[in-house]
Amino acid sequence: MQYSEKVLDHFQHPRNVGEIPDASGVGMVGNAKCGDIMQMFLKINDDEIVEDVKFKTFGCGAAIATSSMATEMIKGKPLSEAEKLTNEAVVEALEGLPPVKIHCSVLAQEAVQAAIADYRAKKQQKEEAAKTE
Numbered sequence: 001m002q003y004s005e006k007v008l009d010h011f012q013h014p015r016n017v018g019e020i021p022d023a024s025g026v027g028m029v030g031n032a033k034c035g036d037i038m039q040m041f042l043k044i045n046d047d048e049i050v051e052d053v054k055f056k057t058f059g060c061g062a063a064i065a066t067s068s069m070a071t072e073m074i075k076g077k078p079l080s081e082a083e084k085l086t087n088e089a090v091v092e093a094l095e096g097l098p099p100v101k102i103h104c105s106v107l108a109q110e111a112v113q114a115a116i117a118d119y120r121a122k123k124q125q126k127e128e129a130a131k132t133e
Contacts, residue, residue, distance in 0.1 A: 001098045001100070001101075002098065003061070003062070003065075003097075003098070004094060004095035004096050004097075005095070006065075006069075006093070006094045006095045007061070007062065007065045007094045007095070007096075007097065008061075008065075010064070010065035010066075010068040010069050010094065011061040011062075011064050011065040011068075014064050014065070014067070014068040015068045015071060015072050016052075016053055016054050016055060016068065016071035016072070016075065017054065017055065017056070017068075018041075018054045018055075018056065019039070019041050019054055019056060020041040020042070020043050020052060020053075020054050022043075023041040023042055023043060023115075024042050024043055024044040024119045024122070025041075025042040025044065025115040025116055025117070025118040025119025025120075025122065026039065026040070026041050026042070026115055026118050027039070027040045027042075027110075027111045027112065027113065027114025027115030027116070027117065027118055028040075028111070028114065029107055029110040029111045029114055030107075031103055031107055033103075034059070034060070034063075034103065035058075035059065036057070036058065036059030036060065036063040036103075036104060036107055037057070037058045037059065038055060038056075038057045038058075038059070038063065038067055038107050038108065038110075038111040039055060039056045039057070039111065040053065040054075040055050040067070040070075040071075040111035040112055040114065040115040041053065041054045041055070041056075041115065042115045042116065042119055044079060044119055047078075048078060048079040048080070049076065049077070049078055049079070050074050050075055050076065050077050050078075050079060050082050051076075052075070053071045053074055053075050054071065055067040055068070055070075055071055055111070059104070059107075060101070060104070062097055062098075062101035062104040063104040063107060063108075065094060065104075066087075066090050066091075066094065066097070066104045066105045066107065066108040067107075067108050067111070069090050069093050069094050069108070070085060070090050070108040070109070070111070070112055072093075073085060073089065073090065073093060074112060079116065079119075082112065082116065083112075083113065083116050085109055085112050085113075086109060087102070087105035087106045087108065087109040088105075090105040090108050090109065091105045
């Protein structure tokens with residue numbers, strides 16, 4: 001299996017690894033078929049900018065590389081832009097993935113979307129709680 005230099009770099013030197021204790025949103029996705037599990041943590045400021053993003057991935061090198069690249073692609077971006085992240089954009093940024101590893105980029109996209117959905121749900125709960133006070 002041939003990996004690009006970018007994939008190898010993000011696998012060997014992943015960016016934004018870890019977790020954010022007071023994360024604004026957390027998303028966790030997995031693929032039962034391959035056993036990969038991805039957890040994405042977002043810190044979103046009042047202007048809805050992705051201030052910080054971290055990930056924890058249990059999986060193959062491609063899963064780690066796609067997680068790392070996805071975090072790099074959304075960090076510092078407005079939420080409206082971050083939620084448009086596609087697995088194709090992640091693959092392109094990594095200069096390609098072997099066909100059998102494309103599902104890793106889909107997981108990265110889904111983890112980002114799950115974390116954003118969690119953030120939005122928490123924000124809505126806070127807003128509703130504020131109305132009843």
